[in-house]
Amino acid sequence: MTARARTARAERARATRHRVIEAAVPLFVRDGYLETTMAGIARAAGVAVQTLYLSFGSKAAVLEAALAIGADDQPNEWIAGLRAEPSGAAAVRRYVTDTAPLVERRYPLDTVLRAAAADPEPRELLDRTRKATLATHALAVDELAEKPGFTERVSLQRATEIIAALLSPETYGLLVVAQGWTTPDWAEWVSRHLAVDLFPPDRA
Numbered sequence: 001m002t003a004r005a006r007t008a009r010a011e012r013a014r015a016t017r018h019r020v021i022e023a024a025v026p027l028f029v030r031d032g033y034l035e036t037t038m039a040g041i042a043r044a045a046g047v048a049v050q051t052l053y054l055s056f057g058s059k060a061a062v063l064e065a066a067l068a069i070g071a072d073d074q075p076n077e078w079i080a081g082l083r084a085e086p087s088g089a090a091a092v093r094r095y096v097t098d099t100a101p102l103v104e105r106r107y108p109l110d111t112v113l114r115a116a117a118a119d120p121e122p123r124e125l126l127d128r129t130r131k132a133t134l135a136t137h138a139l140a141v142d143e144l145a146e147k148p149g150f151t152e153r154v155s156l157q158r159a160t161e162i163i164a165a166l167l168s169p170e171t172y173g174l175l176v177v178a179q180g181w182t183t184p185d186w187a188e189w190v191s192r193h194l195a196v197d198l199f200p201p202d203r204a
């Protein structure tokens with residue numbers, strides 16, 4: 001196979017994966033994880049079931065791929081953005097502003113995943129997703145800790161856990177979905193609380 005043919009084949013495979021994910025998301029959100037079938041996803045995407053299994057391997061892998069969209073977009077850029085901010089509070093605000101749209105986009109699928117967590121595969125996926133999110137927040141905390149005035153009252157691990165709690169889909173759901181806050185209102189609230197916790201006024 002020539003390099004050109006391999007490139008064309010890889011592009012077709014990427015396009016198929018994208019089409020499958022685009023078709024699967026509304027099915028997961030509407031019907032839930034357990035009621036959504038691989039046959040239904042294949043039908044909605046216009047591909048053969050065999051193609052779906054070859055591309056993803058399992059239904060959990062389809063959901064995982066859908067959740068991953070946007071999660072790893074240009075990580076070096078957001079790290080550089082945190083480093084460029086002159087103050088801790090500004091860096092906190094930037095991180096929350098960059099993260100909030102991802103939480104908003106993923107919330108429906110996160111809800112689907114948590115609802116299905118009694119099943120082994122979704123449970124394992126939920127655990128992996130939470131660990132990956134915590135690792136991302138830990139990278140942000142490492143950058144924030146370099147800013148003047150970063151708190152000495154809590155450990156870096158505890159700071160990471162605080163960010164994870166305030167920027168969690170559960171907190172988003174409680175305030176935005178259940179109580180009607182706007183996403184910008186929620187993000188502003190998170191930014192203010194994180195700034196106080198991580199850069200207390202008496203340390204500024």
